[in-house]
Amino acid sequence: MEANTRWVALTAVAPVAWGTNYFVTHEYLPADSPLWGAALRALPAGLVLLALCRRRPRGAWWGRSALLGLLNVSVFFVLVYAASQLLPTSVASTVMAVAPLTMMLIAWPLVSERPGLAHLAGAAIGLGGVCLMLLTGEAGMSVPGILASAAAMFVSSFGHILTKRWNAGTDVLASTAWQLTAGGLLLLPVAAAVEGPPPTLSPQALLAFGYVTLIATALAFAAWFTGLRHLPAGTVGLIGLLNPVTGVLLGTAVAGETLTGRQLCGLGLVLTGVVLGRPARADRRGGDGPRGGARPSTPVPPSTTHRRTKIR
Secondary structure, three states: OHHHHHHHHHHHHHHHHHHHHHHHHHHHOOOOOHHHHHHHHHHHHHHHHHHHHOOOOOOOHHHHHHHHHHHHHHHHHHHHHHHHHHOOHHHHHHHHOOHHHHHHHHHHHHHOOOOOHHHHHHHHHHHHHHHHHHOOOOOOOOHHHHHHHHHHHHHHHHHHHHHHHHOOOOOHHHHHHHHHHHHHHHHHHHHHHHHOOOOOOOHHHHHHHHHHHHHHHHHHHHHHHHHHHHOOHHHHHHHOOHHHHHHHHHHHHHOOOOOOHHHHHHHHHHHHHHHHHOOOOOOOOOOOOOOOOOOOOOOOOHHHHHHHHHHO
């Protein structure tokens, strides 16, 4: 139980950091250079993590790093920017809130994690809470924006589950560094071809990029992929619902917005969904062996042991 709580708390760092990233990007970073913004966010973060782990990809990880960097970084960052330009934040966030259910369904065939009833209930309750918090009925709908947001949600969900599948036996910090570096390198020539030279940044924008790079990217992705390593995909997906919650609370604390009764009810539903998806005890399928809260083993006759092994 204590081990699971620790991994849940660590994983929660990612959606909270991503929730603050929307505000920082909107307020301080250049809005007319999305490709350069994505490249300057990803590549420095990857290089920082590479300097920390000092490991290069080997064998199949050269190709895996390129594919995961394309899905989780290059394509995802660009689609999220397009969705944020074409849709109100409330609509884009609500579309992305379908990610927990998508991750559960993708994890079933790829990593043999069948979604449990508690995870499905948590996803439904959490999605309802996000809709209650963010949808006001006044938001404009854009079909290209909806498609971009849905594509971003699917691409990232698929990329995250692939990361979970391939990360077994691989250092999480190293694989995160490889993905971010590959994604940033893939974005550089595209940004130069489409947007020309990199934008001139003010000191304020440089500080904002420092936060986005170190906290909202390097730290957040490392925490997220560590959570995927130790927790079921359904649990990690539900923790991701803290992203829109952070955005609402940040708007209240910084922008002077007022939390309505409807938003408070939605917040309660989201937190309920996250709690429902939290594993009650150590995942017996995980690769870390028994946890401190695991039940003590008792001698079992050989025939019974053989029978249980076959059932599993």
